[in-house]
Amino acid sequence: MLVQRLGAPSDLDPLLERVRDARVVMIGEATHGSYDYYRIREQLTRRLVAECGFSFVAVEGDWPDCDRVHRSVTGAPGGVAEPQTALEGFERWPTWMWANAEVARFCRWLRAWNMERAEAARVGFHGLDVYSLWESMQAIFDYLGEEEPASLEAAQDAYRCFEPYGKRVEEYGAASRFVSARCEQEVIRLLARTREHAATDGPGAFSAWQNAEVVAGAERYYREMVAGGPGSWNVRDIHMTDTLDRLLDRYGPGARGVVWAHNTHVGDARATDMAADGMVNIGQLARERHGADRVALIGFGSWRGTVIAAPRWGSPSEAMVVPPARPGSLEHRLHELMPERAVLVFGGPDQPGWVTDTLDHRAIGVVYDPSFESWGNYVPTRLGERYDAFIWCDETTALHPLPALAAPGEMETYPAGV
Template sequence: MAGVRDLALPLRDPADLDPLLERVGDARIVAIGEASHGTHEYYAWRAALTRRLITERGFGLVAVEGDWPDCYRVNRSVKHRPGADADPRDALDAFSRWPTWMWANDDVVDFCRWLRDVNAERAEGERVGFYGLDVYSLWDSMQELVGWLRDNEPEHVDTAVRALRCFEPFGEDGAEYAFASRFAPTSCEQAAVDLLHHLCEERGREESEGDPEARFSAEQNAAVVVDAERYYRAMVQGSAESWNVRDVHMVDVLDRLLAHAGDKAVIWEHNTHIGDARATDMADVGMTNVGQLLRERHGLDDVVLVGFGGYRGGVIAGSEWGAQMQRMPVPEARPGSLEALLHEELGRDALLVWSRDGSQPAELERRLDHRAIGVVYRPEREKWGNYVPTVLGERYDAFVYLEDTAPLQPLHLERADEHVPPLAHAV
């Protein structure tokens, strides 16, 4: 059996991604990960692959681990919508939920400016969008939805305002709502569900009227309200339950996007979301994730999962939840880990691509610790934390390995008035 050295391919410039594009073939969904939310090289290589998927393979949308309202503003900019920001940087710089650096950074600006230029040469119906999949934006989504209803369907405004008033006593504190709903006899669940029902029951009549893209956005904001309410209630039941609500929501949004905005999608999320949970210890505690759900819903032939990893370098992260971002060192991977093995065997940047129906190097079939840095990172915990036991060949379909990495460049420091979501998961 060939070893990992025989599998590894050079990785120097975007042309070296040819074998990965061949592996993608006719797949409709390519989920591209990252081993941290604050590393320049992960973002840059992910963008390079996405550019090629859009221009050479006809992928029609990019969906990211971000909030729907924030990312929809970026989407309007890159698609040249009337009244949108002329420069996507302005839309990204407006991100105000911690951790802003995940999307408000130079690498994402470069990609979105490129995407806007590409879209300028395309007919309106063929432009590639940029959308958010996440569930945290309950209050922002509610406000966006109320505003849209006032302008387009005033008969439903009262329903939306009733739902909004249900949440108002908790401010924007999801944790406070979660614990209140745990011990109170009622919650805002029914108000949120009624809101979504009232909005969607008129969809058939409205689809031929007005702005379909704006109406679709309103529906997604309504869906966020419903699932975010479920997410915050699930927080008090344990991390596995709330994690599953969040990842199921993200795949549900993606499925609606595939039906609405194009039949081929690129996903940008952390490895912990896009790598199949069944190949990690996540499954042992009842957690599912985006990668597993994609394979289950769409099949192995239609989904390609691409993981990332690095041996040493630097990262942008917070020392605790809600803390000011800072540049931190990422020490050499701990002995016995996947990254340490690849450093010893390869000692250079490399692309690994494999087929699921053929023999694999032993390194792809062993369970090895695989580094995962979230928005919270403490380098001093490298000896016992920061790693996920992983069977590489089952978790992903391809892997990008980098010897040395550097922190990405945020657009701005965290702001004093920035909204920090309740702590549930640090990836």
């Protein structure tokens, strides 16, 4: 195992050397609201793009919202010149996950990078998530109405099936327990029509196909959600992994992707107690599909600090104090052993016990209650199996949300809000 004190940008060199040949590099975060994680992830991603030729960045966000950012950073038709404007258009709660100053800075850099390159060589920005059922339906209507009117009937049938539930898609999940209420066949027909055109008709058709895949994934997600258990979590992470694979295919032979998502999605679930509950995640699935030597998983952690989160689902975000990690946790151990900031690259025969043993590893979602620290907010983890590398920040500070109008988001399963 290699430990590198992190200060100057060049201190990321050992990590870059470890991941530069991977087809997929997944970079996590221990919270959705810490400046330090976003900033270091941005710095590493810039180098992966500029020095290693990665093709796109795919994030734990909605496809339609991120598609507006993609058009901005690639200079595509209809894209705004200022990426921050596209980010400020994010409406689904929790908006601060992507509509923040740190992501805006990266996207401005990415646009400047892309504008110096031929259109075919530009680096994309895409969303992997499954929640945007209604936004994706509207995007499909917009595309088909203009480009493929003959396929509008399939989209209208799917829309009419969901329409009685309005924006309350959780009610669709409850109603779907009765077979007559399900929209599966309408969604399958819509998928077939959009898939027919995606391979031959350019980026617009591909985006319509992906939006249809979101509708299909959301339909499965809400049916599983009402049943409880790990089903909806697995639907979501399988959908995100399938989207990643479609992007790799779309960008062509030799394409390589960077993924930004929470540690709980990025770190291999088989090295946590998630596996015992029957849960998978994108880190595990990518390793299984592409090979562990072609996928690099990078986690983050800290001992204490501040974070942007919300006390309840759908409530306004606020800066909260993250107390020192509880005794016996991985974070408490690293606080005792590591410099203020460090990069850990795992491997080799002589791994210390805190790398190979199972220790509690803190995970903070968009909903956070610091009083739960004594018993919650931790995932039992074998660190060296869960990640290929780990970035340690002893103390973190809250990120900087952009002004945004947030609509309530859909409920998530486990852990809360990751």
